[in-house]
Amino acid sequence: MxxxxxxxxxxxxxxxxxxxxxxxxxxxxxxxxxxxxxxxxxxxxxxxxxxxxxxxxxxxxxxxxxxxxxxxxxxxxxxxxxxxxxxxxxxxxxNPMTFRPSVQSSGRKVTERPRVGQGEIDAADRSVSRPIASVSSPPPASVSILPIPIRPELVVQIQGLPYDLTPAEANKIANVIRAMASTE
Missing domain, CATH: 1.10.150 (DNA polymerase; domain 1)
Structure with missing residues (x-):
């Protein structure tokens, strides 16, 4: 071998x-x-x-x-x-020439806020998904899951980001997340 x-x-x-x-x-x-x-x-x-x-x-x-x-x-x-x-x-x-990394989702799910987990693995991978409405064209290729650690025992996930995400699209996503922040 x-x-x-x-x-x-x-x-x-x-x-x-x-x-x-x-x-x-x-x-x-x-x-x-x-x-x-x-x-x-x-x-x-x-x-x-x-x-x-x-x-x-x-x-x-x-x-x-x-x-x-x-x-x-x-x-x-x-x-x-x-x-x-x-x-x-x-x-x-x-076949290295045709290789594309796997995507863990069909692209038809949206990840909501994960629950706080006890361990690093649990918190990094918990999510609740729901189907979204069908679109006329297939979704662009996207990264599978982007875990973002925000606290020691809390990791949020973003799923379905396209590889060709523009700065304007990133700002739109960031604004939605900012709107969810608590001001307590």
């Missing part, structure tokens, strides 16, 4: 996505943290090709070894992040 599909190659790939602006840095970092933590339980032979790992079986092992440190919701978040990271990695390995 030449290491092209190894644990280390996956982690380097996630760094590459962030460095080249192909994925939001926070998203790439969150996926890398999950991959690094979960894949750390693999021995050298198992880590040679992460694209053939049975993720469900891996999470049974991970929960048995480290699960007491995490809530079930947190483990599910890690599972989703690892699965997305490996899928993107496989797609890139199969």
């Amino acid at each position: 030449d290491g092209k599909r190894s644990r280390e190659a996956l982690l380097e790939f996630l760094d590459y996505l962030a460095k080249k602006g192909l994925m939001n840095k926070a998203t790439a970092s969150a996926r890398k943290a999950a991959a690094n933590s979960v894949l750390s339980i693999l021995d050298g032979n198992e880590a040679e090709d992460v694209t053939i790992i049975d993720i469900d079986q891996l999470f049974v092992r991970y929960a048995n070894l480290a699960g007491s440190k995490y809530k079930p919701e947190s483990l599910n978040v890690y599972r989703g992040r690892l699965k997305a990271a490996i899928e993107d990695f496989k797609n890139y390995q199969n």
